[in-house]
Amino acid sequence: MSGTAVGSSLAAIGRIAGGVGPTGGPQPMHIPDGFLSVPVSVVFWIVAVVVIGYALRRVSRELDERRVPLLAVLAAVIFAGQMLNFSVTGGTSGHLLGATLAAVLLGPWAAMVVMTAVVSIQALVFQDGGILVLGANLFNMAIVGVLVGYGVYQLVSRALGNRRWAVPVSGFVAAWLSIVVAALACALELALSGTSPANIAVPAMGGIHALIGIGEGLITAGALVFVLAARPDLVAPTAKATAGQKALWIGGAALAVVLAVLSPLASAHPDGLEWVAEQQGFLEAARDPLYSIIPDYVFPGISNEALATIVAxxxxxxxVAAAAYLVAQGVRRRATQQ
Amino acid sequence: MADVLDPYRPRASLIHRADPRVKVVVAVMSILITAALPLGAWPSYVLLLAAALALSVAAQLGVGFTLKRGLIAVPFALAALPLVFSTPGDVLASLRIGPLALDASLAGVERFASVLVKSYISVQFAILLTATTRFTDMLAAMRALRIPRLLVVIFSLMWRYLFLFAHEAKTLRIARDSRSADVGPKSGGSVAWRARVTGGMVGNLFVRGYERSERVYQAMLARGYDGDIRTFALRPLASSEYAALAGAVVILALLGLLGILFG
Known part of the structure; x- marks a missing residue:
């Protein structure tokens, strides 16, 4: 990240791509409503409900009841932690998503629940990300982000062994990769919906987030170093992995590889995704037979589209005027009564 | 718990008083209908936007409030911008950047504008919901809609501590900024150093959160918490509320059908 040219274009991208949410930080990965097609939204809702439902079951079965306040308070912490940023250059700032940090400190299932709470509240209350597309946003940030972060952290920290810098280095790599892979998932969803061609969306989202991910990686590493110094008991030792957990971190790493391979493939063959997107536009297709039943019709009684828009x-x-009138009447009546 | 962060805007309107379950279902359905509308269904877009504006007027929020806050999703439009050039159709304008030739088509512009307008309308309904419904009421609606109870309880406890930790994060930021004079590119060492400081702040917040959650748990135990989550039974919906809900659903379905059939 050197050179002012890169810096200023980064700043411009950051400003344009990363709408600054009410929470203060740029949130370039929260897809708003309207950008994904209904079939794509529904499919990702189903995936999110199944996986998060499983995570909820695991959390309530494995962990004691103490975990309810723990998960809730830490969800609030991640939410607030996303407001902390540092300036990079030329108005750009690095900030945190927190999926990897949560996964490393809490384990994958609890982290999934925490990130679900964070992403859902952002969508439901602050319009950071849409409601119909919440399933896809949960998939990217609470499922892919957490699983990739967890899997890669376990793999790298195992490879590095007991070295002192093993924790920050594996934290950095895991956080960076989790952001990039989540962004690739986001790009594929946009391409599947026909909102953005894959050959543009994949390299653009991947490229921007390869830079954004550096900030995520540095903050995650710094946070892990702090926690390791202040409460070493919270950075769980990696030795006690059971068979199930092993499968999980291998699965998380595999997810990263699959999406990383799939994205350039989709990007090289945008026609394939385009075709899927066309197939998915069944609503559009369903209109055609209806058109032939009711020909030359745009709006009931009016056969001109521009005219129909004007009438609408x-x-x-x-x-709107009627609503305003009624409210004004109501307010006046209440005022005279008092 | 009033805070600048809280998007709830208290008013004495009918919309504010309406049952949260009705409001949540209507808002989600409006967003679903908006998403299901085909590209370029301009009359339907106008009608849906009018419905959203009429509701914000009826909720005494004023037209400007939701219109302005609705701009939040606009920056994401960059993701859909390539549609202008990638959609085949009548060429509107050509852009040449070095060896790259970009042809903007009329169909592409319409697709792009449709995505943008649909997103804008969806945000209007989402803002209307959060501006007229207290979060605690929203939680009751979530319970009624069969969202897992564990998740709803986590939402509610998270909301309780959200403003507290947002405030702690702000305090940490003020502390850092007052020590480093100016958080500009020239102050406070390298980018990696600044990132590490921020990381330390996040870690600090995390440890504070962890320790607070232990105290919260002790306090809950002291008040009789046994691991079971108990909630009040929800009041059944009145028949007039069912009628209102049915009316809204029928209107939305008609609007959606109109848009899908006639564009």
């Missing part, structure tokens, strides 16, 4: 505009204005 007039009707809309009347509706």
């Amino acid at each position: 505009g007039v009707v809309g204005t009347l509706i």
Whole structure:
């Protein structure tokens, strides 16, 4: 990240791509409503419900009841931690998503629940990300982000062994990769919906997040170093992995590899994804037979599209005016009564 | 728990008083209908936007409030911008950047504008919901909609501590900023150093959260918490509320059908 040219274009991208949410930080990975097609949204809702439902079951079965306040308070911490940023250059700032940090400190299932709470509240209350597309956002940030972060952290920290810098280095690599892979998942969803061609979305999202991920990696490493110094008991030793956990971190690492391979493939063959997107546009397709039943119809009684829009505009204005009138009447009546 | 972060805007309107379950279902359905509308269904877009504006007027929020806050999703439009050039159709304008030739098509512009407008309308409904519904009421609606109880309890406890930790994060930031004079590119060492400091702040927040959660747990135990989560039974919906819900659903379904059939 050197050179002012890179810096200023980064800043521009950051400003454009990363809408600054009410929480203060740029949130370039929260897809708003309207950007994903209904079929894609529904499919990712189903995946998210199944996986997060399983995570909830695991959390309530394995962990004692103490975990309810723990998970809730730490969800609030991750939410607040996303507001902390550091300046990189030229108005760009690095900030945190927190999926890897949560996964390393809490384990994958609890981290999934924490990230689910964070991403859901951002969508439901702060409009950081849409509601219909929440399933996809949960998939990217609470499932892919957590699993990849957890898997890669376990793999790298095992490879590094007991060295002193093993924790920050594996934290950095895991956090960086989790951001990039989550961004690739986001790009594939956009391409599947026909919102963004894969050959542009994949390299653009991947490239921007390869840079954003550096900030994520540095903050995650710094946070892990702090926790290791202050409460070493919280950075769980990696030795006590059971068979199930082993499968999980291998699965997380595999997910990273699959998405990393799939994305350039999709990017090289945008027609394939385009075709899927076309197939998925069944609503559009369903219109055609109806068109032949009711030919030359745009709006009931009016056979001109521009005219129909104007009529809709007039009707809309009347509706708003009527609402305003009724509210004004109500307020006046209440005022006279008092 | 009033805070600048809380998007709830207290008013004495009918919309504010409406049952949260009705509001949540209607808002989600509006967003679903908006997403299901085909590209370029302009009359339907206008009608849906009018419905959203009428509701914000009825909720005494004013038209400007939701219109302005709705811009939050606009920056994401960059993701859909390539549609302008990648959609085949009548060429509107050509852009040449070195060896790269970009042809903007009319169909592409319409697709891009449709995505943008649909997203904008969806955000209007989401803002309406959060501006007129207290979060505690939203939680009751989530329970009624069969969202897992563990998750709803986590949401509610998280909400309780959200503002506290947002405030602690702000305090940490002020402390850092007052020590490093100016958080500009020239202050406070290298980028990696600044990132590490921020990481330390996040770690600090995490440890504080962990230790607070232990105290919260002790306090809950002292008040009789036994691991079971108990909640009040929800009041059944009145028949008038069912009628309102049915009415809203029928209107939305008609709007959606109109858009899908006639564009």
